[in-house]
Amino acid sequence: MGKQFYVYIMTTKRNSVLYTGVTNNLERRVYEHKNKTNEGFTKKYNIDKLVYYEILNSSKDAIAREKQIKAGSRDKKLELVNKKNLEWKDISEDWPILKA
Helix, strand or coil, X not given: CCCCEEEEEEECCCCCCEEEEEEXXXXXXXXXXXXXXXXXXXXXXXXCEEEEEEEECCXXXXXXXXXHHHHCCHHHHHHHHHHHCCCCCCCCCCCHHXXX
């Protein structure tokens, strides 16, 4: 199996701000967002809840998909999340690395 890449959407506790990102290690990246290890948008706006992700097989495809999602309207992003996570639950809560 080849390397996997992820496009993801995170939000605040009140679901008011959306952030779309891309990574090759989703658990590590979500951990970084939750623990505010990097300066930037997600730290500034307290974005720490994973509500959506997609798995892709190449970095090129992942980056293209991230750009496609970012170029879409807020309504399109809401629609993506609602299709897979209607309750807007933090889907990373059950990951062992994030409980440490």
